[in-house]
Amino acid sequence: MTTDTQDRETTDGFHLVIDALKLNDIDTIFALPGIPITDFLRMAQADGLKVISFRHEQHAGNAAAAAGFITGKPGICFTVSAPGFLNGLTALANATTNCFPMILISGSSEREVVDLQQGDYEEMDQLAIAKPLCKAAFRVLHAEDIGVGIARAIRAAVSGRPGGVYLDLPAKLFAQSMDKEAGRKSLIKVVDPAPKQLPAPDAIKRAVDLLKGAKKPLIILGKGAAYAQADAEIKSFVEKSGIPYLPMSMAKGLLPDNHNQSASAARSYVLAEADVVMLVGARLNWLLSHGKGKTWGAGASKEAGKQQFIQIDISPTEADSNVAIAAPLVGDVGSCISALNQAIASGWSKPPSDWTGAIAERKDKNLTKMQETLSKNPPVMNFHSALNVIRNTVKDNPKAYLVNEGANALDFTRSIVDMYEPRRRLDVGTWGIMGIGMGFAVAAAAVTGEQVIAVEGDSAFGFSGMEVETICRYNLPVCVVVMNNNGIYKGTDVNPRGDAMAPTQFVKNARYDMMMQAFGGVGVVAKNPEELDRALKEAIASRKPTLINAMIDESAGTESGRITSLNPAAAKKKTA
């Protein structure tokens, strides 16, 4: 047999992984090269996969997670062994926490050496370390099992509650060869990877009965509802039922934020007053005060409110995790809402007008107050005057993706900038994690081709700032707005000893804009709303990688933004 014929008749681990991904409609991978995956990435690119190469694995991983949330297909991240794997692990754990489907695929060192701890290059028992941080973890040792490994990883990532999956591919696997035809046959195209899960009819009846008896019903839409891509069903249920709704941060835009049933501008009123609350793909975690305490109209912080809850969730064990759920609806959001739509098709009456009227009254008052604050133009730009510009920009560009992280930069943006389209807001999620910014921005731009606006606290930006090179290298339509207040929360802290900077302070008036210029992108300093507006308009018209260094009043923020109260208070005050 000549080498030529051999080539045609055999395949290897490299190509089987590529073929298995392509067979399952994966078209993009986020990665950082090195032993043993450098050649893999070259071959993947040569075979038509889009390979986005990053400067740090955490951001490649975050990009995969965001791609998973946006598309509903698992986002794929490739890293090298030990340190590369560990760098990717934060993103994997964050994806799992947020229920975003992603697969972290890491090359690993020689099994025999790793298992005997004999000191291999980048030695680490990666599988064991990944396991507690993801939904499932698999290792493939033989080329003929690659098809099964990829198939299991895909199913685990997107079926049921989505999340992160780890796939361990030892270096030796890539080089293993096998008969080409046998290899082809070993691959699996996953059929129906995220099967519908229909709610039981009696559970639907229980939920509808509860809703029908409600005097002050409320719907809370979470990022699970956004992820489910059941936008039309959800809109029709909300509108047909007439029930006021609150979107959680990443569910903003599922219905446009200016919808007349949105109760966002009366949030504290509706949470404390509602009698029946329907959670749709939203957990009663810290972001909803665990369903307890003052937020929910109860007295003590550990006391549950008087509300009765309906909870739609694909995870059967989510109900009762914080307070009693009177009517759990286990199933996918699309199937549950469509069953509810059928159930209220006849014999439904809208919520009492004294409830909707009281909400409307509070909303009007708060929106008027907000408008007054936004239209002020203080001599030094602050969060409000800057975000008023971004609010108008997003209104004019509703399809743009808004990435958002920081403390004040996060909280003010979430409450000021309205969203109009589903899944357009990508942020710090369940953990309130810093560092998702540039990874999420790259993913949104690369996967959708739409304009991305990333509103970043100056601290938040620092966690992934080096990826502006990635943005420039792939010439992505990303406009980063750094809300530069010279520090974490504020730039005004002082070190009482006076011998060094305070821990929350940064170099004053830092030129983040020059970071973008360093790689050929556009960098602009904006000292007032007019300059910010002009720079944003130019960035969007040109689609050029842009960083706007928005100089914000360094005294404008508050400690930890909206969650100041989570800071532990010292029992003993230190005396000088």
Ligand code: ADP
């Ligand atoms: P938020 O932070 O917006 O409140 P969470 O992340 O706390 O949202 O909650 C999302 C919930 O959505 C999770 O409990 C998850 O199991 C659920 N979920 C995710 N996808 C679906 C789906 N397709 N159908 C039903 N529930 C889903």
Ligand code: TZD
């Ligand atoms: N590290 C990680 C990974 N996540 C975190 N959430 C934090 C640290 C703590 N942290 C916050 O919760 S917000 C924040 C940090 C460091 C930065 C706030 O500063 P900023 O935003 O400049 O990004 P503002 O606008 O100045 O408040």
Ligand code: MG
């Ligand atoms: Mg800051």
